[in-house]
Amino acid sequence: MGILSSAFQSPTSEKALSLYELLRGTTGWAAGGKNVTTKTAIEVSTVFACCRVIGEGVAQVPLKLILESDNGKSKLPQKKNPLYKILNIRPNSFQTSFEYREMLVWHMMLTGNHFSFINRGSRGNILELIPFEPGQVTVKQASDWTLTYKVRAQNGESKTFPAEAIWHVKGPSWDGWMGLDAVKTARNAIGLAMSIEKSSDNLHENGVNPSGMYSVEGTLDDAGYKELSEWIATHHAGAENRGKPMILDRAAKWVSNQMTSVDAQSLESRRFQIEEICRFARVMPIMVGHSEKAATYASAEQMFLAHLVHTLSPWYERLEQSINVNLLTEKERDQGLYADFVEEGLLRASAESTQKILLGYVSGGLMTQNEGRSKLDMNPVDDPEADKLHLPQNIVGAAQASSGSQNDQTKSFETRLNSLETRAPTMPNITVNQAPVQFKAGETVVNVPEMKAPDVTVHFDAPPPADIKVNVEIPEIKAGDITVEQPAITLEATMPTPNVIVSMPARRTETDVIRDDKGNIVKATQVETDV
Secondary structure, eight states, rough: HHHHHHHOOOOEEOOOOOOOOHHOOOOOOOTTTBOHHHHHHSSSHHHHHHHHHHHHHHHSSOEEEEEOOOTTEEEEEEEHHHHHHHHHHSSSTTTTTTHHHHHHHHHHHHEEEEEEEEEOTTTTTEEEEEEEEEGGGGEEOOTTTTTEEEEEEEEOOOOEEEEEEEEEEEOOOOOSSSSHHHHHHTHHHHHHHHHHHHHHHHHHEEEEOOEEEEEESSOOOOHHHHHHHHHHHHHHHGGGGGGGOOOOOOTTTEEEEOOOTTTTTTTHHHHHHHHHHHHHHOEEEEGGTOOOTTHHHHHHHHHHHIIIIIIIHHHHHHHHHHHHHHHHHHHHTTTEEEEEEEEEGGEEEHHHHHEEEOOOOOTTTTSOOHHHHHHHTTTOOSSGGSSSSOOOGGGOOOHHHHSSOGGOOOOOOGTSOOOOOOOOOOOOOOOOOOOOOOOOOOOOOOOOOOOOHHHOOOOOOOOOOOTOOOOOOOOOOOOOOOOOOOOOOOOOOOOOOOOOOOOOOEEEEEEEEEEEESSSSSEEEEEEEEE
């Protein structure tokens, strides 16, 4: 922050109401002349409804503290962490978690800011969160961009706290350290709605009789004027005199000089202001009870989904990040600890939607049966298979689906809710009767050529001596290679035509029937799989 401090040597900034505003007790005058304050804004039904629908939407879903493992495969609630109980059960001695979060949203909806004192123990752990009214806190920004909070107690005493001691949740901001005052920003829209409401109230207070002039001939003195005024106020003005005839004398005439509610388009203006205030709060008009005649059930369902996606989800993300930054230490964040709003809590009111989602999770292999039962606050079953993830056979390989015992095959959570019809025909053996094969080998003849030693002749040039010995070495004679030609063997067999019976494997039919409130079947799904 040193570079920023030297670049912007600004004096200490302070956000608080001026003396003039405090004396007026307002955050601004509307264009219609109405004094719009936080208290008067709540009296407008649309403002009240917008605050309520968002406040309850944030407060009704579970807020948990989750620990994520280093590899991201494990995400477990940390119920033993003290902050878990503070966020999810009891933030202080006089509020529940629902009440605290609802109040937090109302503060931000109307003033753009929420302040709570973080009461820490001797070890730095958070013991409780004490909320302050937004008007009690004055935020100061020093030249080094650090923030301090000056809290004014109900007895008039003030105390300054550092930023570490205050949980400051900001709404949309222009300067980054204070949220925009929503009532002041929308004062013209709110003031116009108040003016239209007051105009309609005056009209009905006067018995829906328009104001006008009572014209008489001649001149009225003071006594006559006073007497006539009292007579009109007694016998004609007010809702209790509505429908009574007016008796005129002295050739008097009644001339109306006020527009009716039809001429002023009072109803159309009131409808438009509902939509205008909803734009500021980013709330679908249908959520505050205002809908067009052309709206259907299908379109209303999409509007409810848009309310979750575009209205509540940003609030969840804003609060989750604020908790992670301001209520968790850097060490806890490095360990994988984070806050999480469980949006599934919004589906508790819809039994059909809850059933479809849980069936999809369990049968799709994303959740075990016991995990699905825990979502419905039901006790787990003792079956070991209920703690295993089961994948449907249509997304498992054939080799994997066919291997293993019957207990290892897929057991859909859906089959436990619907009746089963199993067809298991008998698979007969196929027998082929074959006649014996008869054959005989042909005769084999081997012809070996005749072999004899060659003649040996000895010639002498002179008469040979008497004792001469002649040794004749006759080379060894080997028979040549013998090739035996085997005649072809022909097999002749007679086979009768076998009786082959092929039957289908065992099949299982799963039927899912959805009925309406009257018991009529609106949808039936039947799936057949191999047993």
